[in-house]
Amino acid sequence: MGPMDDQRQRSGWAADGPAGRIATPFDSSITGNNQVLPARLVRIQHLACLPLWETQLRSEKKSNHTIRSYMSTARRFSATIIPGEEEVDIEEISITEMHDRCNPNNGRLDLFIQAIANLRPATINARIAAVSHLFRYIGHRIPDWVHRPTASRPLPRTLTREEVMRVRRAAQDSENPLAHPIITLLLDTGMRVSELCALETGTIDLADCSARVYGGKGDKDRTVLFTERSVDAMEAWFGTRRLLIQRKNPPNDDVDAVFLTNRVARISTRYVQKMMDVIADEALIPRTRLTPHTLRHNFATGLLERGVDLVSIQRLLGHSNIQTTRIYLDISDQTLREIYHRAQSASLEE
The missing domain is CATH 1.10.150 (DNA polymerase; domain 1)
Structure with missing residues (x-):
């Protein structure tokens, strides 16, 4: 190989010979672009x-x-x-x-x-x-x-303590019987809205204050825990649910669904967001600030302000990577102030 061949290799073109001609691109063994079907x-x-x-x-x-x-x-x-x-x-x-x-x-x-x-x-x-x-x-x-491109990860958007109280009141006073149990579960369990919609009666154990989520994000299963408030809300809902089923049997696919609409069909994520828009109006909160995921963020920051360790929060949220959970440590100054004052108020009430 002479000086001209060295120059051709440096310029990215093949040398003369069986493998190529002058001004012929290198083959895949050199460029790394495999052209052979696996x-x-x-x-x-x-x-x-x-x-x-x-x-x-x-x-x-x-x-x-x-x-x-x-x-x-x-x-x-x-x-x-x-x-x-x-x-x-x-x-x-x-x-x-x-x-x-x-x-x-x-x-x-x-x-x-x-x-x-x-x-x-x-x-x-x-x-x-x-x-x-x-x-x-x-x-x-x-x-x-x-x-x-480098994407800056947005900080979690949460509601203030006063806003959460207004949301709870609006849900409890709502004419929609689903509003109270759904808002309560989202705030008290941190479930994703898709997991909430997929809940079935056989996965809930009110005596154990828990529910089993199957096929969550990434097709992973986990246990979510209920507060006494959640249990009370669910017991009240199950009574309403029985009356709904007595009036009209749900389709076979929805017969075991926990949450059913007035048409006796399984709720959808779109249904939940529309319901939350109504709740937001009643609670005097902009609709864009009240979403199922916002309540999930409130659940996580609430645990953090009570001193729960990050690994436990990760498991309760169902995060596969703890780096996803760590974003709750990077909260804004304003949120930090709100959390501080809420924690102080809670300690005084105790």
Whole structure:
């Protein structure tokens, strides 16, 4: 190899010979972009890719929300058209065709990254994560030039003690019989709204003051604990629930649901948020400040101000990573002042 060959290697082009010609890009063994379909996919390369990838996501215990987000991003990426291409049916793209579309050297990834460049950093990172997973599944990898912006994690938004009291009163006075038990459970257990909607009668043990949450975020199970206030609210609700079922039998899929609407159907996350909008109006709180997740934050900060250790809070919230729980230590000065005064008031009342 002479001086000219050294210069060609430094410039990123192959030397003369069987492996390349002058001005011919290096092959995948040099660039790191593997162009070979993984052996595990060779025999099924003619099948539609997206349904198989969705099955892979489910096998990895991704949450339903994550799967929907990943699938939506994958469809957007696959539908990105590069010059000279025609539109295709994304759902019918085979594994072989998807492997070609995911080639990081064909320009499709560049166009996709440009299309999402003006979104929030957290959204960009989420979409890059989805595409990265698809690339790995299909036998490619995201190049190093793809920049992942630094996303500042928002601090938890909580209600003041006075606002919490107003929310509890509004829920108790509400004409909706679901308002009181739902608000009480969200405040006293820290459950996610999806977990609340999925509760079934067989998972609740009022005598033990607990409930078992199955298939929570990341398809993980855990136990949530009830206060006496929660038990009282649930006992009152179960009486109302029995009357509802006597009037009209719920559908088979909802027969064991803990929370049923007036139509005797399982509640949805959308139903809960609409109900909370009404509660917010009654409690004179902006609707944007009263969400199921806000009450979950109140639950966590309430434990923290009572001196509960971070590991216990992590388990009660169902966080898989304690770093997620640590965000409650990075609360704002204003929240810190509120927590301090609440703790002081509580000690004086005792």
